Amino acid sequence: MPSVAAMGQAAGLLINLHADLFSYAGEKSHNIVNVLTRSEGGLQPGINRSIELCNRIMGLFVRLHEQTAADVSPPTQKYLKNLGHMISGNLQWCYESARYRRSPARAPLLCRDRVGDEFLAASPCPSIAWWWEVGRRD
Helix, strand or coil: CHHHHHHHHHHHHHHHHHHHHHHCCCCCCCCHHHHHHHHHCCHHHHHHHHHHHHHHHHHHHHHHHHHHHHHCCHHHHHHHHHHHHHHHHHHHHHHHCHHHCCCCCCCCCCCCCCCCHHHCCCCCCHHHHHHHHHHHHC
8 A cells, every 4th residue: 555655654754854853963964954954055944944844744644644544454553553653752762862952953843733734735855745645546
């Protein structure tokens, strides 16, 4: 099922993006913030774009989970639930780890009960844009 594949890939990317955001103050060499800082023309715009990307992917993950979980087998339901645990566990670790306490991106990341429509727009990144299409096809 394409939505399950998209959710697995989205979870993996989210974990890495969150780590990049939280670790930026101490680990600047290979980091999404650096890439987006160059393309956006400054550090704060790069951080903002990185956070926006995380929020879009999280919004997609939540939407796909809501659309998919009831229609898959019990083992796949468990897999999807565990993907959510991986994302939330990684975020908790990032917030609590001394390694990440100095990050300038730490404060703007917010937890929400609901994902707003502004986060459901497809990513402009071609390699992941297909994730937003699978919810319409499955």
